[in-house]
Each structure stands twice: as C-alpha cells, then as structure tokens.
Amino acid sequence: MLPGKTFSPEEVLLILRRRIWYILVPFAIISAATAIYVRRLPNVYRSSALIAVTPPKVSESVVRSTVASVKIEDRIPAIKNEILSRTLLERIIQDFNLYPNERRVEIMQDIVERMVGQIGVDPVGGSAIRVRFDSPDPVTAQRVAQRLSALFMDQSNRVRKNQVENTDQFLQLSVKSAEDRLVEKEKALQLYRQQHNGELPDQQSSNLQAAQNQQLQIQAFVTEINRASERRVALEKAIQDIESRSPSDSEVSAPAGSTAQQLNQARARLLDLQVTKRADHPEVQQMAKIVRDLQAKLDSEAREAPLSASSKTNPAEAARQRQLEEARAQLEQLDKQTKANQESLAATRERAAEYLRRAEAAPVRQTEMTSLTRDYNTIGQLYTGLLTQKEQSTIAASMERREIGEQYTVIDQPVVPGRPSSPNRSRMNLMGMAVGLALGVGLAGLLEYRDSTFRTDDDLVRVMGMPVLAVVPLMQSEVERRRTFQWKVAWGTVLGGGVLGCLAIVVYTFVR
Numbered sequence: 001m002l003p004g005k006t007f008s009p010e011e012v013l014l015i016l017r018r019r020i021w022y023i024l025v026p027f028a029i030i031s032a033a034t035a036i037y038v039r040r041l042p043n044v045y046r047s048s049a050l051i052a053v054t055p056p057k058v059s060e061s062v063v064r065s066t067v068a069s070v071k072i073e074d075r076i077p078a079i080k081n082e083i084l085s086r087t088l089l090e091r092i093i094q095d096f097n098l099y100p101n102e103r104r105v106e107i108m109q110d111i112v113e114r115m116v117g118q119i120g121v122d123p124v125g126g127s128a129i130r131v132r133f134d135s136p137d138p139v140t141a142q143r144v145a146q147r148l149s150a151l152f153m154d155q156s157n158r159v160r161k162n163q164v165e166n167t168d169q170f171l172q173l174s175v176k177s178a179e180d181r182l183v184e185k186e187k188a189l190q191l192y193r194q195q196h197n198g199e200l201p202d203q204q205s206s207n208l209q210a211a212q213n214q215q216l217q218i219q220a221f222v223t224e225i226n227r228a229s230e231r232r233v234a235l236e237k238a239i240q241d242i243e244s245r246s247p248s249d250s251e252v253s254a255p256a257g258s259t260a261q262q263l264n265q266a267r268a269r270l271l272d273l274q275v276t277k278r279a280d281h282p283e284v285q286q287m288a289k290i291v292r293d294l295q296a297k298l299d300s301e302a303r304e305a306p307l308s309a310s311s312k313t314n315p316a317e318a319a320r321q322r323q324l325e326e327a328r329a330q331l332e333q334l335d336k337q338t339k340a341n342q343e344s345l346a347a348t349r350e351r352a353a354e355y356l357r358r359a360e361a362a363p364v365r366q367t368e369m370t371s372l373t374r375d376y377n378t379i380g381q382l383y384t385g386l387l388t389q390k391e392q393s394t395i396a397a398s399m400e401r402r403e404i405g406e407q408y409t410v411i412d413q414p415v416v417p418g419r420p421s422s423p424n425r426s427r428m429n430l431m432g433m434a435v436g437l438a439l440g441v442g443l444a445g446l447l448e449y450r451d452s453t454f455r456t457d458d459d460l461v462r463v464m465g466m467p468v469l470a471v472v473p474l475m476q477s478e479v480e481r482r483r484t485f486q487w488k489v490a491w492g493t494v495l496g497g498g499v500l501g502c503l504a505i506v507v508y509t510f511v512r
Helices: 009-018 020-040 072-083 086-096 100-105 108-117 138-195 201-244 249-253 259-276 282-304 307-311 314-401 425-450 457-464 478-511
Strands: 045-054 119-124 128-135 407-412
Touching: 009 020, 009 425, 020 425, 020 478, 045 138, 072 119, 072 138, 086 108, 086 138, 100 108, 108 119, 128 138, 138 314, 138 407, 201 314, 259 282, 259 314, 425 478
Parallel strands: none
Antiparallel strands: 045 128, 045 407, 119 128
C-alpha cells in the first residue's frame, strides 16, 4: 500500500469492483462446504423429563429433617454421579441395544463415555430438575429418558434415605460414646469425692466451724485441768494438815453439839469447799476462820478438862484416819479425772488440727474439682445435645421410611420428539457464510495492502511530490482489446458459475 493513502467511498467501491472475485469465491466455497458438511450431519433427537422436588408433608417446625437443606444445583453433581455410573449405563445400553455398530469395534468404556456426553441433568427454576437424553432415534431418546428419570428419582430417594439412616446410626454411636464418657467422668468424680471426703470445697465452712468448736472444747478442758490442779493443791494441803494433826480426847468423847463435834463438822465442810472452790473464795476463807475459832475454843476447853480425858485417843485416831483416807481417795479421783481431761485435750487438739488441715486443703481441692466438674459438665451438655439430636433423627428417619419427607415427582413425562434438536443447520450455514465472507474481505484487504501500484496521478503526486505534466493512456490494438475482453468474460463466466453453483448448494440445504 502506498504511504499516506486514504480511502474515500469512491475508492472503496473501486477496490470492491477490482477485488470482487477475491471476496465472492471464498464466500461461495466456504458456504457451500459448510452446507454440505451440515447436510451430512446426523439428526439428534432430544427427549426430556421434568422432575419436581416435592417438599415434606410435615412442616420443618414440627419435625426437623436431619438431611442438610441443599439447593438443587448442589445436589445434582452427587446424584448425577450415581445415575451415570458405569454399571447402570451398561445395563441401559444392553436393555435398549444402544450403539450396536460402535459396540462391534469399540470397547464398552468408550461407549459409556459417549453416552455420558449425551445425558444431561439441569436445574430448572430452583425447584425442579430436567433429565434429558440425545439420540439419533426419537423413540430411543424417549425410552432412555424415561429410564433415566426413573433412575434419578430412585437414586435421589435412596441417597436421601441413606443419609437419614447414616445420620441416625452416627448419632446413636455418638450418644453411646458420650454416655460412656459421662459415666466415666461420674465415676472419676465420685471416686475423687470419696478419696478427699472432708476436704471438699463445700465442706470448708463446716470444717472451720468444727475447728472452732474444738477450740472451745480445748479451752474448756484447759480450764478444767487448771481447776483440778488448784483442787489438787488444796487436797494435798488438807492431807498434810490431817497428817500433822493429833486429835485430842475431847474430839472423840465429846457429845453431839459439843465444840469438838462442831470442829469436826467445820473441818469436813472446809475440806469440801477447798475441793470445789478456790482458796481465796469468800466461803473458804470464812469456813477457815470458823475452824480456827473452834480449834482455839477446843484447845481452851482441853486445858480445863480433867486429865482422864487424854487417855481416850483411839476413837479420835480412827476419825483422823477416816478423814485422811477420804482426802486421799478424792485426790486419786481428781488425778484420774485430770488424766482423762488431758487425754481428751490431746485428742481434741488433733481433731482441731485435722479440721484446719482440711479447711486449708479446700482451695487445692477446689481447683481439682473445677477441672473435673468442667469436663463433666461439658460432656453432660454434649450428651444432652446429642440425645436431643438423636431423638429428632429417629423421628426424621421414621418420616423418610413412610415416604412423607421430601420426594421427587415427574411432572412432565418424556415424549417422542417430533423434530431433531440438533444440528441447527440454518445457524451453522449462516455461520459458514459469515466466515466465508470475512475470509474473502480479509483476502481482498490483504492484497490491497500489499499492492503498491500507482493507479492515479494523485497517488504519484502524493508519493513522489512532483506534479504530473501529462498522462499517457494504455494503448492496445483491436486484437489485444478483444482478447483481453474475451479473457475477462471467460474468467467471469467460470468464477460466476462456480459462485452460483456454490450458492445453489447453500439454497438447497436451506430449503431441505
């Protein structure tokens, strides 16, 4: 192409006139070849069945299905894999005697793959599925489509029932496993409570209260022991007084109501008071004063009494011995009681220490109990949830067995097609004509692009930059002009005839 050349409408028309055969010949040849090819293609008939998904007869609010709610588009791949299994397709091929010629020369695997390409499962409107089959024979297409739709419904219902049954079995195993784990945790928790009974967190307050009660008992025992110690000192002093005293004759021989008799009674009373009360108690001090006064009075009477009274000493000695034995018996009894109190005090201190140890161990047991209880509560919640799901699954499985759950129903039975669904010959012929025209125009454009011929004086002026002074026309003789004309007519006739023949073929295929 000459540099800087532009194309006006007149020049485009000249180019089309000059290159018309380069456009028409490829257009006609490709169109005719496409028409012949399309004519030889076999007819394919399509028969299809429309299957609707029927919702459950029982509301989801009453019985919740254990099968996940999946869209139709998501169900198709799994169900399609089921019905397009090699075993089922081989059975259909044998039952309907499909691909008899191909089965003589090809292996079954290739034939099954070819059949898979002729089967379609497509969603329609979100609640229906269309199952189709393409075949050169319309009756075969209808029969196979009917078989495929029946297989689709059977496989869909079977897959759904299997899902429900598998879910129910899985939940049963899960419930059993959770129950075993829960029982194991219960046993571990019970064993822990038995092993650490008394140290548990809920027993801490009772342990502290028991320890406080033991402290009160300890104080009572300490007080009792201290009082016993004081009484022991008083008894020992009384024994020493009795042992050091020499009874006079008048103490024994005195009649009732005499000074000696009063002194004996006062001493016995003082001894009783000294055993039960402190030495600084007012009653003890008062009784001691009475004893001293009576002793002084008795000593005065003894000095004034006849000398014959001093010979009667045996009864007084016996009374003194009796008092001494009573005092020693009281001292022995007091020692026994003190020993018992000391033993009780030691035992009470051990119990108080044990209660305190249990109370101090409560935080540690609290941590351990929290861990055990947390695991137990977690497994308990899991068990409760699984048990609820298992009951729902059992009801859902029963509903599926009674066929009141989601079902598939054929609402449009496959029929024998009246015309082929493919190939679309008109469309393919138009596409071939478009391709031929595009190729012809492209070829003409390529030749024009590669053409660097000066065809007008304007081309020479624009490229060379020099003015044109004169134009010498092409000079031919009459014979040369006639020969050139005859050549053009011959080529035009041949090319035109070929183009018309090709177009006739195209028109024939459209009419047929």
